[in-house]
Amino acid sequence: MRAFGYEIDELVVAHVLLAVVPVLLGLVVALPLGWWAHRSPVARRVLVPLSGALYTIPSLALIVVIPVVLGTPILSPLNVGLTLTIYTVALLVRSVAEALDAVPDTVTTAAVAVGYRPAGLLLGVQLPLAVPVLTAGVRVASVSSFSLVTVGALVGIDSLGTLMTSGFEQAYPLMVAAGVVGSVALAFLFDALWLGLGRGLTPWSRAGV
Amino acid sequence: MPPAEPGGLHVIEFRDVGKRFADGTVGLESLSLTAREGEITALVGPSGCGKTTSLRTVNRMVEPTSGSVHLDGRDVADADPAQLRLGIGYVIQQAGLFPHRRVIDNVATVPVLQGLSRREARSRAAAVLERVGLDGALAQRWPAQLSGGQQQRVGVARALAGDAPVLLMDEPFSAVDPVVRVELQDELLRLQAELGKTILFVTHDIDEAIRLGDRVAVLRVGGRLAQFAPPAELLAHPADGFVTEFVGRDRGYRRLGFVEAGALPLVDLPTRRDGGADPPGEWTVLLDGAERPVAWLAPDGGRHDLGSVYTTDAGDGVQEGAGTLRGALDAALSSPARCGVAVDAEGRYRGGVAADDVLALLEREPAR
Numbered sequence A: 001m002r003a004f005g006y007e008i009d010e011l012v013v014a015h016v017l018l019a020v021v022p023v024l025l026g027l028v029v030a031l032p033l034g035w036w037a038h039r040s041p042v043a044r045r046v047l048v049p050l051s052g053a054l055y056t057i058p059s060l061a062l063i064v065v066i067p068v069v070l071g072t073p074i075l076s077p078l079n080v081g082l083t084l085t086i087y088t089v090a091l092l093v094r095s096v097a098e099a100l101d102a103v104p105d106t107v108t109t110a111a112v113a114v115g116y117r118p119a120g121l122l123l124g125v126q127l128p129l130a131v132p133v134l135t136a137g138v139r140v141a142s143v144s145s146f147s148l149v150t151v152g153a154l155v156g157i158d159s160l161g162t163l164m165t166s167g168f169e170q171a172y173p174l175m176v177a178a179g180v181v182g183s184v185a186l187a188f189l190f191d192a193l194w195l196g197l198g199r200g201l202t203p204w205s206r207a208g209v
Numbered sequence B: 001m002p003p004a005e006p007g008g009l010h011v012i013e014f015r016d017v018g019k020r021f022a023d024g025t026v027g028l029e030s031l032s033l034t035a036r037e038g039e040i041t042a043l044v045g046p047s048g049c050g051k052t053t054s055l056r057t058v059n060r061m062v063e064p065t066s067g068s069v070h071l072d073g074r075d076v077a078d079a080d081p082a083q084l085r086l087g088i089g090y091v092i093q094q095a096g097l098f099p100h101r102r103v104i105d106n107v108a109t110v111p112v113l114q115g116l117s118r119r120e121a122r123s124r125a126a127a128v129l130e131r132v133g134l135d136g137a138l139a140q141r142w143p144a145q146l147s148g149g150q151q152q153r154v155g156v157a158r159a160l161a162g163d164a165p166v167l168l169m170d171e172p173f174s175a176v177d178p179v180v181r182v183e184l185q186d187e188l189l190r191l192q193a194e195l196g197k198t199i200l201f202v203t204h205d206i207d208e209a210i211r212l213g214d215r216v217a218v219l220r221v222g223g224r225l226a227q228f229a230p231p232a233e234l235l236a237h238p239a240d241g242f243v244t245e246f247v248g249r250d251r252g253y254r255r256l257g258f259v260e261a262g263a264l265p266l267v268d269l270p271t272r273r274d275g276g277a278d279p280p281g282e283w284t285v286l287l288d289g290a291e292r293p294v295a296w297l298a299p300d301g302g303r304h305d306l307g308s309v310y311t312t313d314a315g316d317g318v319q320e321g322a323g324t325l326r327g328a329l330d331a332a333l334s335s336p337a338r339c340g341v342a343v344d345a346e347g348r349y350r351g352g353v354a355a356d357d358v359l360a361l362l363e364r365e366p367a368r
């Protein structure tokens, strides 16, 4: 589909990939860090404020600094992807730790008592029970990621943000509006997806209601 | 106080077990105790006296800082903790069920961890659920859809599903109402009569300890053993003021629950098989077609509740039972006619129980 001089479907695909892949990668990185913070009070005192601080770095600054530090090409989508991954990690380390904290002690104690080893305990009991709190964290990270992707357009990385930046340049409000509405709609769509996924994984959480 | 006699294999043995936690709190000073094979050993004591701590040294959820715990003669410190725990059933207060697994899969947890296929584990779980008296229809529910009492039953089933010879139970029935608690206690006694596990049962309720324990260990703060004895002995001869205080009121009366009534003479009572229109003129037992007592008829013909009924068969005579002096005396005292009704094991009328006869038997008991 072509509009405003752009292939809109390509922009949408780029937007989604650039927003979602970092959320998934960030989750993978945040899981062990969050687990560590959950286990060790010392780790928590370092990791949680540190990740909070990461989130306060302006996104544009990160997008520009990453190629300098890592030597990636200045126009590579990788810079945006990495930035968003860092934000996701920053948001989720705390979420993961809190999601694991929320698993009732009686349940983990019972699991240890019946003979679970640490890995089985984490995968078989703690993580499944952490899903409701974790889903809430992932939804925040996802919404944040979908809106931050558009910043990449400022340094020439295509997404629906491109419609906004070039709409501005061309003083074409409809084009800007299309970019805004499109990226908001995508953010909502994926928010609903995470919500549905979280529910699907936790049929037990609605039992007895 | 050492156990009275060594009989049987000593299954769980605490040897001078001490535990000082990282923060300096002394959980246990030096506990020495042997829980015998096939018996329920009740650990009872005030809050914070180290009951949970001592239980957890058995499956290595707590490592002693001094002394050792032996299971079947082997120091548990030499065992792999997870492997050790697969062989020890554990029932936790509040059941501690896995909220994300259906009842059947909660119970199948241990068999699965032991390496059974999910199918085999589920069929084992279904059998155990039946054994603890849970309706098969509950198997597919989530734990949140069960009552507290049902959850505790599932907790017991989960602990039994691994076929472990040893069970650790930490205040398993303290969160349910008194009626359900008694049901669960009866259920445990029935299961234990079938299974003969070695059970360490923690409770802060002395009545529960006395009801369930073959032996009762009364602990003071710091896990110091105040007395370790069979319940009747504990009621008859509390070792010191602490135990006396802990055992509480009415211990003389409660002790009667452990004395077999044996040769209690029964008196003849007037009986009737139909309510009739005419007042009987004296207290009369109304029987149904199967000779079972249904009610008292007052002299004026009014119907009254039977009160508690005395069952003449003494059962195994070890546990508190109906065939005890307590059961007999209670039947006499709770009857509106001043005389209790005695039945046989099938519930058929056998005769009357007079309080005087019970007291006369009591006088022949050896002096306490």
Ligand SMILES: Nc1ncnc2c1ncn2[C@@H]1O[C@H](COP(=O)(O)OP(=O)(O)OP(=O)(O)O)[C@@H](O)[C@H]1O
Binding pocket: B021, B022, B023, B025, B026, B027, B028, B046, B047, B048, B049, B050, B051, B052, B053, B054, B204
């Ligand atoms: N992990 C721990 N760290 C420090 N102190 C602890 C720890 N666990 C238990 N304690 C302390 O050890 C003592 C014994 O605790 P324990 O839990 O064994 O008591 P309990 O007899 O089971 O009490 P309750 O009837 O209240 O369950 C208490 O003073 C308790 O505060």
Ligand SMILES: [Mg+2]
Binding pocket: B051, B052, B053, B170
């Ligand atoms: Mg306790």
